[in-house]
Amino acid sequence: MNSSSPQQSAQEIRDVMTNVLRLAKNDHGRDFVVGDIHFKTIDLHKGLYALGFDKEVDRVIAVGDLIDRGPGVLDGLKLLGEPWFYTIQGNHEWMLIDAYRRDPSARYASHGAGWWSTIADESKPMIIERLESLPLAIEIETVKGLVGVVHADVPTGMAWSDFVGSLDNPQIAEIALWGRERIIKHYREGVKGVWRICVGHTWIPSPLRLGNVLALDCTGGGDGPLAIYCVKEDKIYVDGRPTSLDAVELVTDQLQKLEHTVANLSKTVHENKLIESQGLSLEAETLIKQARSTWLPLMAEISESQKFVNALHGVSLLTGDRKTAKFEELKARYAETQLGDLLNRLSSF
Known part of the structure; x- marks a missing residue:
């Protein structure tokens, strides 16, 4: 994000070796973690409006998969330049980056990426570089402890500190981008060394709590609603209302x-x-x-x-x-x- 913004000045530390972005405690506003957006930016703005989002003091942290499938392409790409918006790299960003690096001239449209062909060729390198710069994990400091954000999963039995320290390991990075085991098997033991973990990637009918892990992808890249977790309240909202749980x-x-x-x-x-x-x-x-x-x-x-x-x-x-x-x-x-x-x-x- 734009390092010159007042919100981010002295608030973020990027650890290039482990590809982790660390956000300092937000003393003046609230932090909202959102599930897979997939260019459903109208739903994002409606959900934030219902919760009284204030872009001057509040922050939005996305679990990755900002791109593909949805209609809000330009608005979604614009989010990458907003000083209040942070996101990590999801598997959809990874697939687009991989396809482009293999052959920049190839017509890539897999997994809902038909939008890519509408982007001017001279703009594509800039977008790819921006997506490549996204971290694989984000840590948010709060009064209750760290909140970790990763796209898919943390290996079962691995503590958070070990996880973020191992993201240069291809096998660990693959689980961070593609893992589904925890949610599919409903593991409830959570992740040690962190207060909350927010993940997306695996579709579920409604947001789910598994120990200290919050699964937020209920859009499924389709017509499902967008889940928004308010860190300060420790509550998950859908359509402006707390989820059933x-x-x-x-x-x-x-x-x-x-x-x-x-x-x-x-x-x-x-x-x-x-x-x-x-x-x-x-x-x-x-x-x-x-x-x-x-x-x-x-x-x-x-x-x-x-x-x-x-x-x-x-x-x-x-x-x-x-x-x-x-x-x-x-x-x-x-x-x-x-x-x-x-x-x-x-x-x-």
Whole structure:
């Protein structure tokens, strides 16, 4: 990124030997880590707007795969010059770089890279050099500890410090760019030596927490939503709302605060402290409204998920043409949703 920007001055240290970018603690704003963007820049801007993103003090850190598939080519490339935007190299950047270095004149359009042929030949070397300069990992300093960002995975059982110190090893770099084992097998032991790890690459219907590892690629390079993790809040948002898992934690926290407030209210009423009682009563009312606003969408989402599971279970009990027909009916019912995307993927197996 532009080293002359006020946001990045004295805030980043690039370790060329291990290809790691280290970002100092953001004392004035928030840090947001986003899943695979794939040129879906409208979704990115909408998601950030919903969270009150302030480009003067906030930062965005992407897990790689900024390029390919989506429509926002020019806007996506422009992000590479924004002082508030950081990204790492994903496997899609690597594939484009590799193809170009092998033959700069080749017409490369694999894996959703048809956009590359629309770029003027004189601009291509500059773009390739910019993508080549991207690190394989980013470390973000926070009050709670380091947040690591890598495109795909960290080898199972390897501590974070060992991982970033070994990125010059081709086998480790390959896992950083292409690994899927942790998410596919749902390993929950996490990664030692770091507070949180954010990864993308492997598509999942909704963001997932595996120990201290947060899997954020729910776009799948298609019509899925973009997940945005707010480091300061330790919450993952989709479409401006906390994900189901984080919403459960949020409503639990709200209810605990409400319980504490009600206990204090009861005490002040008993002691005839009218002014304090009025203040606590208003606080309790606010907490009730907050918990309700968190719970109602979550309840609807849980109910819809249960209906989907029941319907899918019903399909699994059928055979032959009836099974095929019911599955197609289910796909039509959930078209244009995350669950519909999941069904389309299942039908290809």
